[in-house]
Amino acid sequence: MSTDMYLFLSGDLFPLLAGILAALFCGLLGNHLILRQQSMMGDAISHAVLPGLVGAFVLSGSRNPAIMFFGAAGSAIVTVVLIQLVRKLGRVEPGAAMGVIFSVMFALGVLLLEQAQADGVDLDPSCVLYGQLESLFWTPPREWNEFFSFSTFNEIPRQIWTLLGTNIAVIGFMVLFFKELRVSAFDPGISSSQGINAGVIRFVLMLFVAGASVASFEAVGSILVIAMLICPPAAARLLTDRMGPQIIVSAVLAVASAVFGYVVSANIPEAWVRGGSVNAAGMMAVMSGVFVALAAIFSPTHGSISKARRRRALTKKIHLEDLLSALFRFRESGQPAASAQQLAPLVGHQRVARIALDDAIAGELVVVDAGMISLTVSGYERAASLIRKHRMWEGYLVDQAGMPADHVHPVAERLEHLSSPVPKEADAPHGDQHGKPIPPAN
Amino acid sequence: MGAPTSLTDVHDAMPSFDEIIRTLTLQGGFNTTSVILGTTLLGLAAGVVGAFALLRKRSLTADALSHATLPGICIAFMIAQSIGMASRSMPVLMSGAAISGVIGVACIHLLITKTRLREDAAIGIVLSVFFGAGVVLLSVIQTNPSGSAAGLNHFIYGQTAAMTRADSITMGVIAIVATLLALLMLKELTLVCFNDGFAQVTGIPVWVIDSIILALIVLVTVSGLQAVGLILVVAMLIIPAAAARFWTQRLWKLVVLSMLIGAASGYIGASISALLPRKPAGSVIVLSSGGLFLLSMFLAPSRGVLATTIRQAGIRIKIANDHLLESLHEHAQDATPPTIKALAHAQGIHPLRLRILALMLSMRGLVRIKDTRASATKSGLARGARVARNHALWEQYLITYADIAPSHVDWSVDQVEHVLSDDLIAELERALAGDAR
Numbered sequence: 038m039s040t041d042m043y044l045f046l047s048g049d050l051f052p053l054l055a056g057i058l059a060a061l062f063c064g065l066l067g068n069h070l071i072l073r074q075q076s077m078m079g080d081a082i083s084h085a086v087l088p089g090l091v092g093a094f095v096l097s098g099s100r101n102p103a104i105m106f107f108g109a110a111g112s113a114i115v116t117v118v119l120i121q122l123v124r125k126l127g128r129v130e131p132g133a134a135m136g137v138i139f140s141v142m143f144a145l146g147v148l149l150l151e152q153a154q155a156d157g158v159d160l161d162p163s164c165v166l167y168g169q170l171e172s173l174f175w176t177p178p179r180e181w182n183e184f185f186s187f188s189t190f191n192e193i194p195r196q197i198w199t200l201l202g203t204n205i206a207v208i209g210f211m212v213l214f215f216k217e218l219r220v221s222a223f224d225p226g227i228s229s230s231q232g233i234n235a236g237v238i239r240f241v242l243m244l245f246v247a248g249a250s251v252a253s254f255e256a257v258g259s260i261l262v263i264a265m266l267i268c269p270p271a272a273a274r275l276l277t278d279r280m281g282p283q284i285i286v287s288a289v290l291a292v293a294s295a296v297f298g299y300v301v302s303a304n305i306p307e308a309w310v311r312g313g314s315v316n317a318a319g320m321m322a323v324m325s326g327v328f329v330a331l332a333a334i335f336s337p338t339h340g341s342i343s344k345a346r347r348r349r350a351l352t353k354k355i356h357l358e359d360l361l362s363a364l365f366r367f368r369e370s371g372q373p374a375a376s377a378q379q380l381a382p383l384v385g386h387q388r389v390a391r392i393a394l395d396d397a398i399a400g401e402l403v404v405v406d407a408g409m410i411s412l413t414v415s416g417y418e419r420a421a422s423l424i425r426k427h428r429m430w431e432g433y434l435v436d437q438a439g440m441p442a443d444h445v446h447p448v449a450e451r452l453e454h455l456s457s458p459v460p461k462e463a464d465a466p467h468g469d470q471h472g473k474p475i476p477p478a479n
Numbered sequence: 480m481g482a483p484t485s486l487t488d489v490h491d492a493m494p495s496f497d498e499i500i501r502t503l504t505l506q507g508g509f510n511t512t513s514v515i516l517g518t519t520l521l522g523l524a525a526g527v528v529g530a531f532a533l534l535r536k537r538s539l540t541a542d543a544l545s546h547a548t549l550p551g552i553c554i555a556f557m558i559a560q561s562i563g564m565a566s567r568s569m570p571v572l573m574s575g576a577a578i579s580g581v582i583g584v585a586c587i588h589l590l591i592t593k594t595r596l597r598e599d600a601a602i603g604i605v606l607s608v609f610f611g612a613g614v615v616l617l618s619v620i621q622t623n624p625s626g627s628a629a630g631l632n633h634f635i636y637g638q639t640a641a642m643t644r645a646d647s648i649t650m651g652v653i654a655i656v657a658t659l660l661a662l663l664m665l666k667e668l669t670l671v672c673f674n675d676g677f678a679q680v681t682g683i684p685v686w687v688i689d690s691i692i693l694a695l696i697v698l699v700t701v702s703g704l705q706a707v708g709l710i711l712v713v714a715m716l717i718i719p720a721a722a723a724r725f726w727t728q729r730l731w732k733l734v735v736l737s738m739l740i741g742a743a744s745g746y747i748g749a750s751i752s753a754l755l756p757r758k759p760a761g762s763v764i765v766l767s768s769g770g771l772f773l774l775s776m777f778l779a780p781s782r783g784v785l786a787t788t789i790r791q792a793g794i795r796i797k798i799a800n801d802h803l804l805e806s807l808h809e810h811a812q813d814a815t816p817p818t819i820k821a822l823a824h825a826q827g828i829h830p831l832r833l834r835i836l837a838l839m840l841s842m843r844g845l846v847r848i849k850d851t852r853a854s855a856t857k858s859g860l861a862r863g864a865r866v867a868r869n870h871a872l873w874e875q876y877l878i879t880y881a882d883i884a885p886s887h888v889d890w891s892v893d894q895v896e897h898v899l900s901d902d903l904i905a906e907l908e909r910a911l912a913g914d915a916r
Contacts, residue, residue, distance in 0.1 A: 076599040077539055080606060084710070126784045127776045132538040133721045137772055140714030144765035147636060147711070151757045166614070166635065260614055264607035271600045302615070316618035322611025329604050333594045341593055 043177065049303065051173040051194055056261070056295035056321050058200035059253035062207040063265035064291025066249055068284050069211075069242055071270045072222040077132070078117075078243060079266035081139035083250035083259040085116035087146025090254070095153045106251050113247030116142055117240065168258025170317045173197070196256040203252040210245060211284070218242070219280055257318045264322035265291050272325075272332040275339045294325035355454050356393040358423055359384045361402060362453075364412050365420035369473070374409035421476035427453040428475045432465025442471075494754045502750050510647075511753045514639055514706070517647035517654075518745040518760060521703050522715060522768075524654035526741025527661045528695040529720035530734045534672035535692055538721075539599075542713040543587060543606040544580045545700045549613025549709060551579025552634055553620055569646050569705070572634075576701045583609050584693060637708025637761035639752055646705055653702035657695050658738070664691060669730050706749075707761035714765040715741060722772040725779035740775075744768035799836050801866045802826055804845065807855040808863025816854035872907045 063079075070076050086109035093108020116138055123134040173194050178184055211218065217238055221228040225235035250262045273287035298321030305315045337343050363383035367375045381390040394410065397403040402416030412420060430449040434440045437460075440448070459478075469475050494502075505512045532541055555575020564571065583605045590601035617631060642650075661668065670678040671688040679685050696716065703712040723736035748764025777784045806825060810817045823833040837853045840846035845859035855863055 071597075071600050074597050074599045076603040077542075080542075080603055123776065126787075127725065128782070129721055129724070130533070130536060130538070132536060133533055133717050136538045136542060136713060136717040137721050137769070140711055140717065140765055141769035141772075144711055144714065144762035144769070147759055148762040148766065151759050151762070154757075260607060260611055263603065264611055267600055267603035267607060271596050271604055274596065274600075275594055305619075314618065314622070316614045319611040319614030319618065322607050323615060326604060326608025326611070329590075329608070333590065333596075339595055 043179070046177040048174050049299075050177075051175060051197055052170040052317060053296070053299045055170060055173055055194075055196055055200055055256040056299055056317065057292050058197070058204055059249075059257045059261060060265045060269070060291040060295040060321065060325075061288060062200075062204045062249050063253065063262050064269035064287045065207055065211055065284060066242070066246055067266035067268075067270040068273070068280070068287055069218055069222060070246065070266060071274060072280075073239070075239075076267045076271075077135055078120075079246055079250070080263050081120065081135045082113050082116060082243065082247050083254075083262045083266075084139045085142035085146075086110075086113050086247065086251055086254065086259075087143055088112050088149055089115075089146075090251070091146055091149040091153055095149065106248075109251040109254070110244070110247055112142060113251070114244070117243045117247070166258050166260055168254065168256055168261065168318050170257055171314060173256060199252050200256060203249060207245060207249065210241075214238070257321075260322055261318040264325050265294070268322075268325035268329050269294060272328045275329075275332040275336045278338065290325070290328050294328060295321050298322070298324035351454075353392070353396065356384050356389050357396050357400075357402075358419075358454055360390065360393040360397055361412065361416055361420040362423045362427065364403065364410065365417070365424050368412065368417075374406070374411035376408055377410065380410065422478075423453055425476040425478065426459050428469040428473060429460045429462075429465055431471075432469060432475075433460035436465050499754060502753055510644060513644050513647040513651075514642055514760075515746060515749040515753065517642075517650040518639070518706050518749040518764065519742050520651040520654035520658075520745070521699070521706065522719070522741035522743070522745025522748075522764065523738050524657040524661075524741075525699045525703065525712075525715035525745075526719040526723070526737040526739070527658050527734055528692070528699050529716035529718075529741065530723065530730075530737040531661065531668050531672060531692050532696055532716050533720040533724065534730075535689065537692065537696065538713075538717045539602050540584060540587060541696050541700065541716050543602045543609075544584050544696060545704075545709045545713045546606045546613075547583025547609035548576035548580045548701065548704060549610055549634065550616055551575035551577070551582075552631060552704075553613055553616035554579070556620060556631060557616070569649055573649075573701045573704070576634075576704060577697050579609065580697050580700060581693075633708070634704050635708055635710060637704070637706055637711060637759065639706050639749065639760035642705055650702045650706060653698050657698045657702075660691070661695055661734075664688070665731070665734070668692065672730070707764060711761045711765050714768065715744070718765070718768040718772050719744065722768065722775040725775040725782045740768060740771050744771060796836075796839075799828075799832075800840060801862075803833065803836055803840065804855060804859055804863035805866040805870065806863075807846065807853065808860055808867050811855065811860055811863075816849070816852040818851045819848075819853055820851065822853065869904060872904060876907050876910070 067076070067079065070079055089108040089110070089112025090105055091108075092112070093105045096108075097104040119138045120134050123129050123138060124131055127134070129137070173196060175192050175194060177192070178186075178189055183189065217228075217233045220231065221233055221235035221238040228235045228238075246266065249266075250259060253262050269287040269290040270283070272290050273283045277283040277286055299317050301324065302315040302317040302320035332340065334340055334342060360380060360383075363380050364375060367373075367379070377390065377394065380394070381387050384390040384393050394403070394405075397416065398405065400416075401413055402419060403410050403412055427449045430452045431442075431445045434445040434448060435442050502511060502515070505515060532538060552572050552575050555572050558575075559568065559571045586605050587598075587601045590596050590604065591598055596604075620631060667678075667683055667688050668691075670681070670683060671685055671692075675685045678688070699716060700709075700712050703715055707715060719741035720733070720737040722740050723733050726736055727733050744764050744767040747767040749760050751763045751767075752758045752760035775783070780786050803822070803826070806822060807817075819834050819837060820830050823830040826833065837846050837848055840859065841848050845856055845862060847854050847856055
C-alpha cells in the first residue's frame with residue numbers, strides 16, 4: 038500500500054464517510070420537511086437537543102452514546118410538543134412559537150453546559166455546533182489483505198456505525214411509509230380519509246429528524262445537520278417536479294456536498310491556514326449552499342436563466358403576433374400595406390416593433406416594398422387565425438362570461454396569444470361584438 | 480476529568496444580601512453597572528423592534544439574520560488584521576456583522592421571489608450556509624499564530640464578562656437609537672403591520688418601512704451579539720413580543736409591554752450573571768424572558784390559556800345543562816321520570832357526568848333528583864321548553880333558508896342553539912310565521 042493511500046485511509050476516510058453518511062440521511066429526511074414547509078423545524082430541533090444532551094451527560098457522568106441519545110431524543114420530543122402547544126393553546130404565529138421554544142431550550146442547554154464545565158466535564162460547546170469530524174482518524178492495517186479481519190472492524194470508529202444505522206433506519210422509514218408520507222404531506226384531508234393520521238406521521242417524522250440530529254451531532258455537528266436537512270432538498274426541488282426524482286436528486290446532492298466540501302477543505306492552500314485545518318463540516322454546509330445557488334440559476338426547468346429565456350421568447354412571440362394582427366386590421370380597413378411608423382405604436386415602441394419586423398421578414402410572414410409592409414400568404418393565414426381567436430374570445434367573454442362588450446377587448450388581446458383551444462362557435466353565437474367578420478377556421 | 484456531581488452543586492459562595500442589593504441598584508462597580516444598563520437598554524430596544532418583527536412575521540428571518548452575521552464578523556476581522564487595524568475593535572466587527580446580515584436577508588428575499596422555494600426553506604438555507612461559511616472562516620482565523628483570534632468564538636454564545644466598558648456603552652447607544660427610531664415611526668410601522676395594502680394606497684412606500692424594520696432588527700441583533708451571542712440574540716427579539724401579545728390587542732400597548740418585558744429580562748439576566756458564578760448572561764436573559772412568556776401565556780386575561788380554558792368550560796357546561804333540561808322537558812309528560820342512566824345513554828355521555836350536571840342544576844333549583852331518577856322543576860321545565868323551542872326554530876330556519884338537507888340539520892342545531900340571541904329568535908319566529916302563511 039502506498040503512503041498516500043495509507044494517509045488517506047487513516048486520516049481522511051472516516052471523516053469523509055461520516056460527512057457523507059450524515060449528509061445522506063439528513064438530505065433524505067429534509068424532503069419531507071420542505072414539502073410540509075417545516076424546514077425550520079430541523080433547525081429548531083437540532084438547537085433544542087442541547088439541554089437533553091448535556092443533561093444526560095451530566096447525570097450519567099459518561100459519554101455513553103445510548104444515554105446521550107435518549108437525553109437528546111427526550112428534549113427533542115419536548116420541543117416538538119411544546120411548539121405545538123404554544124401554537125395551539127397560545128395561538129402564537131408558528132415562526133414565533135418555534136423561535137420562543139428553541140431559543141429557550143438552547144439557552145437552558147448553554148446554562149447546563151456552563152455548570153457542567155465547572156464540574157470538570159469535558160464537553161465543548163463549539164463541538165456541538167460544528168462537530169469533531171477531524172477526530173475520526175484510525176490506524177488501518179498496513180496491507181490490503183489484512184482488512185478483512187475482526188480487529189480491523191473493531192478499529193472502525195463507533196460514530197460510523199451510529200451513522201450507518203441511522204441511514205438504514207431513515208431509508209427504511211422512507212421506503213416503507215412512502216405512500217403515507219406523501220399523501221399526508223400533500224393533502225392531510227385526503228390522508229385522514231384514507232385512515233392515515235397526518236398528525237401521527239408528522240410526529241414520527243419529527244422524531245426521525247430528532248434522531249438524525251442526535252446521531253450526527255457527535256461526528257458532524259448541528260450546523261451540517263441543518264444545512265443538509267434544507268439545502269439538498271431545496272436544490273432538488275428546483276431541479277425536479279415529482280417526489281421520487283426529487284428524493285433521489287437530493288440524496289445525490291447531499292453526498293456530493295459532503296464529498297466536495299471535504300475535498301475543498303482538505304485542499305485549502307497551506308499558506309492560508311498556516312498548518313491548521315479548515316472546518317470540514319462548515320465547508321460541506323457551504324457546498325450545499327453552492328448547489329442551491331447553482332440550481333436556482335441554471336436549473337433547466339426552474340432556474341432563473343431558463344425562466345428569463347422563456348419569458349423573452351414569449352415576449353418576442355407576442356410582439357410578432359401584434360405586428361401581424363395590426364397588418365391584418367389595416368388590410369381590413371382597405372389599406373393592404375402599412376409603414377413602420379404606423380405599426381410601431383400598435384406593437385409597442387419603435388425598438389420592439391423593429392425587432393418584430395425583422396422576425397417577421399425572416400419568417401417570410403411579411404414583405405417590405407418601398408418602406409411599406411404587407412402580409413405574405415403565410416403571414417395572412419397566421420394573422421387570420423389570431424384575429425379569429427381574438428374575436429371568438431370576445432364573443433365568448435360576452436356570451437358565456439357575461440362581461441360587458443366594451444370591456445372584452447383588452448382581455449381578448451391577452452387570450453389571443455395563448456396556445457389554449459379557441460372557443461367553439463356554439464359558445465359565441467353572436468360572433469364578434471363590434472360587428473367585424475370573424476375569419477373562418479383555416 | 481473529574482466525576483461530575485449534581486447540577487445543583489454550587490461551588491462558589493452565594494452572594495450576600497448586601498451584594499445583591501448593590502448590584503440590583505446599579506452600584507456594583509462601574510463595569511457591572513454598565514453591563515447591566517447596556518443589556519437592559521438592549522432588551523428594551525429588542526422588545527420594541529421585536530413587536531414589529533412579530534407582526535410582520537419576521538421572527539425566523541431575524542434568526543437567519545443573526546446567524547448570517549458570523550461570516551461578516553470573521554471577514555471584518557481578517558480585513559482589519561491585514562491592514563493593521565485593531566482587529567478586535569467593536570465598530571469594525573459590528574459593521575462586518577451588519578453587512579453580512581443584510582446580505583443574508585437579501586438572499587432570503589431573492590430566493591423567495593425568484594425561485595419556487597418557500598420562506599421556510601429560504602430562511603433555512605441562508606441560516607445554515609452563512610453560518611457554515613462563518614465556521615469555516617473561524618477555523619481559518621484560529622490557525623493564526625498571533626492568537627489574537629481568541630474571542631471571536633464569544634460571538635456565537637455571547638460572553639458578557641469579555642465586554643469592556645466601551646462595548647457596553649456602544650450597545651446602550653445603539654439600543655437607544657433603535658428605540659427612538661421605532662417610536663418616531665410608530666404611525667407608519669403600525670399601518671404597514673396591520674394593512675400593508677392600505678398603507679401602499681395611502682402613499683406610504685411599504686418596502687421602505689419594511690427596510691426600516693429590517694434595519695432596526697439589524698441594529699438590535701448586531702449590538703446584542705457580544706452580550707447574548709448570535710444564536711440567542713433572536714430570542715430577545717421574539718420572546719418579549721410574543722409574551723406581550725397575550726396581554727393586549729392594541730399595538731401601542733403591545734409595544735410598551737414588549738419593551739418592558741424585554742428590559743426586565745435584560746436587567747434580570749445581566750444581574751444574575753453578575754452575581755452568580757457561571758451564569759452566562761445570554762442564557763439567563765433568554766430564560767427569564769422565557770419565564771415571563773410562560774406566565775403571560777397562562778395568566779393573561781382573555782387571551783391567556785387559563786382564561787380561555789375557563790371560558791370554554793363555562794360554555795361547555797352551559798351547553799350540557801341546556802341539553803339536559805331539554806331532554807327533561809321532552810320527558811315531562813312521562814308517567815315516571817327517566818333514570819339518570821337512561822338520560823346519560825341518550826345523550827351519549829358518562830352517567831357520572833350527567834349526575835354531576837343534574838346535581839349542579841338541582842342546586843340552582845332547576846332539577847329534582849329522586850333516587851336514580853331526575854325530573855325538571857317548574858322553572859327548569861320553562862328553561863327546557865325555551866331551549867327546545869330555539870332548537871326547533873333554528874332547525875326550521877336552516878331547512879327553509881339555508882338549503883341544508885334535513886338529515887344534516889340536527890348536528891348544527893346543537894352547536895348553535897345556545898348562541899342564538901333573543902332578538903334573532905324573534906326575527907326567526909316572524910320569518911317562519913310569514914313563511915307558513
